[in-house]
Amino acid sequence: MINIISIDLKNPKPIFEQVKDGFKNLIICGVLSSEEKIPSVREMAQELAINPNTIQKAYRELEAEGYVYQVVGKGTFVAPVVPLENQARIDELILEIEDLARELIYLGVAKPDIISILDKL
Amino acid sequence: MINIISIDLKNPKPIFEQVKDGFKNLIICGVLSSEEKIPSVREMAQELAINPNTIQKAYRELEAEGYVYQVVGKGTFVAPVVPLENQARIDELILEIEDLARELIYLGVAKPDIISILDKL
Amino acid sequence: MINIISIDLKNPKPIFEQVKDGFKNLIICGVLSSEEKIPSVREMAQELAINPNTIQKAYRELEAEGYVYQVVGKGTFVAPVVPLENQARIDELILEIEDLARELIYLGVAKPDIISILDKL
Amino acid sequence: MINIISIDLKNPKPIFEQVKDGFKNLIICGVLSSEEKIPSVREMAQELAINPNTIQKAYRELEAEGYVYQVVGKGTFVAPVVPLENQARIDELILEIEDLARELIYLGVAKPDIISILDKL
DNA sequence: GTGGTCTAGACCACG
DNA sequence: GTGGTCTAGACCACA
Structure with missing residues (x-):
């Protein structure tokens, strides 16, 4: 522990x-x-x-x-998780993840490559 | 401007x-x-x-x-972009995006929903 | 100190x-x-x-x-040194050192003399 | 020209x-x-x-x-070159070249490698 | 007029 | 006490 x-x-x-x-x-x-x-x-x-x-x-x-x-x-x-409870946090995370993905694309990473990374999680 | x-x-x-x-x-x-x-x-x-x-x-x-x-x-x-030049930054971004995606999944968001968000960019 | x-x-x-x-x-x-x-x-x-x-x-x-x-x-x-990590800096230094050596040779210094200087470091 | x-x-x-x-x-x-x-x-x-x-x-x-x-x-x-005339400039160049070589060595480049670079000029 | 350097002095987050 | 941020205001090199 x-x-x-x-x-x-x-x-x-x-x-x-x-x-x-x-x-x-x-x-x-x-x-x-x-x-x-x-x-x-x-x-x-x-x-x-x-x-x-x-x-x-x-x-x-x-x-x-x-x-x-x-x-x-x-x-x-x-604490126990209550799915989809914290919508504010979820929205925030989505904004951040979009920003990061856009930056990756700008840096030359192909969109399918990004998606495949997430798919492996 | x-x-x-x-x-x-x-x-x-x-x-x-x-x-x-x-x-x-x-x-x-x-x-x-x-x-x-x-x-x-x-x-x-x-x-x-x-x-x-x-x-x-x-x-x-x-x-x-x-x-x-x-x-x-x-x-x-x-500055003009030089694709895939900054590999260190790309690696960093990928780690961050993975963390965010994992947190989203933990909060109850389904993986396909995350992927569809990125697909729309 | x-x-x-x-x-x-x-x-x-x-x-x-x-x-x-x-x-x-x-x-x-x-x-x-x-x-x-x-x-x-x-x-x-x-x-x-x-x-x-x-x-x-x-x-x-x-x-x-x-x-x-x-x-x-x-x-x-x-910071601890990580040998050969900063290749960009190394390349830059080599270019500079070549320029300086060429100028020394132009000014009349013999190449072996330059090398012997470096050898003593 | x-x-x-x-x-x-x-x-x-x-x-x-x-x-x-x-x-x-x-x-x-x-x-x-x-x-x-x-x-x-x-x-x-x-x-x-x-x-x-x-x-x-x-x-x-x-x-x-x-x-x-x-x-x-x-x-x-x-201007025509007068070999070894400008000793001040020569001394200055030697100091600079020593500094650069020391930094290269610190960054992990072997001394023989540096010398071979100069030898090729 | 542009960015680059420097000073003097203030307040803040971290540990 | 440490580094990090910010302000106000000065002077300089470059083009």
């Missing part, structure tokens, strides 16, 4: 964001499943040798985005 | 990045075509009521990323 | 470039080694009696060229 | 410097030989579609560096 998140201090991306995205990926890929407990702030902080405030911030944002929920005195748990 | 870029000062995204992304989109979508002159640093600065240094930073980054080139004494111009 | 870079305000070369080249030389000659911390932007600015923005520009370019990496809140560090 | 110099307006190098370096190369490579007349400022300006002042500046610098000499009313001519 531990060592599942990796942090790169050289990465310009803020550490709290690396932690957040790390958990998001684990949840999205199914490594962490609904209602599963994730490590406490202290455990993660010690494990990654990082300031607990930084982990705290990552957990807070994960909760705000609906990926986990915190129970005082119990810990933090993966 | 003017008023083509809009800036939102409340947006947490840095101003120079909003300017940069604005021009990138215009170039990618073909609104600005190769060798076309874009407004001078001072013109944009006045138009957007923003410090010239901020515009200059945006233009420099656009140049570094190959979207425009600057000629001292002449102005800034849209 | 301090006083390792010297700036000549009369030199037509921009200050930020003098700073950049100074650090590049220190890194290339091994005075600064991989992962070593270099002075903060503010320290260098005070030490050289130069505006922090100018130092920051030098550091940013050093980062863009792969000589250092910056970690917000931590400082700036010498 | 004409069309021997090519100018790239996109090149960040100033145009007058491109003209200067262009002639320098032609002289060094022997395409232009001692006492040969080079085109007048006006001819070059028209040929390259460039401001005559810019050509003027290039010619002035070429003269200052000893590559050509100007005769009022006659034109501009390639």
Whole structure:
């Protein structure tokens, strides 16, 4: 369970964001499943040798985005998914994915190649 | 030609990045075509009521990323595209697009729906 | 560690470039080694009696060229070398070195003399 | 005789410097030989579609560096070489060539490879 | 008039 | 305390 998140201090991306995205990926890929407990702030902080405030911030944002929920005195748990609930987030993602795809096309990548990449997921 | 870029000062995204992304989109979508002159640093600065240094930073980054080139004494111009030149950027974009697509799927969007969005571009 | 870079305000070369080249030389000659911390932007600015923005520009370019990496809140560090990674830069350097050598030969310096200079490095 | 110099307006190098370096190369490579007349400022300006002042500046610098000499009313001519005369310039070139070679070595190019490049000149 | 450099000084995010 | 962004305003090289 531990060592599942990796942090790169050289990465310009803020550490709290690396932690957040790390958990998001684990949840999205199914490594962490609904209602599963994730490590406490202290455990993660010690494990990654990082300031607990930084982990705290990552957990807070994960909760705000609906990926986990915190129970005082119990810990933090993966939230169940409610398909198509967060339409605002879906719209945002679609806009982003369109932008990226357009840039790829501009850079010379053929549209079928892009689609085949997504098809393999 | 003017008023083509809009800036939102409340947006947490840095101003120079909003300017940069604005021009990138215009170039990618073909609104600005190769060798076309874009407004001078001072013109944009006045138009957007923003410090010239901020515009200059945006233009420099656009140049570094190959979207425009600057000629001292002449102005800034849209650079011609060299297909598949920037493989590093392409790889990066593909990783991002995969992440976004995975998140969309997790949120309940069906894969064919995602693909049809890209197909319409 | 301090006083390792010297700036000549009369030199037509921009200050930020003098700073950049100074650090590049220190890194290339091994005075600064991989992962070593270099002075903060503010320290260098005070030490050289130069505006922090100018130092920051030098550091940013050093980062863009792969000589250092910056970690917000931590400082700036010498980047590890990845041999033969930057082929574009290598090609550029070879062209320049060829031009210089040709000029030396034109000025009457014998080719073996030039080679012996390089051999001593 | 004409069309021997090519100018790239996109090149960040100033145009007058491109003209200067262009002639320098032609002289060094022997395409232009001692006492040969080079085109007048006006001819070059028209040929390259460039401001005559810019050509003027290039010619002035070429003269200052000893590559050509100007005769009022006659034109501009390639100067004869006096081997090993300009020791200051030679020393400068050697310093530059050492710097470039050190950077190449740092980037992972083997010293024999650099020497073989020079040997082929 | 164009972009390039530099200064002085402010505020912010991150850890 | 670190780097990142932004402003206001100055001077310079190039064409």
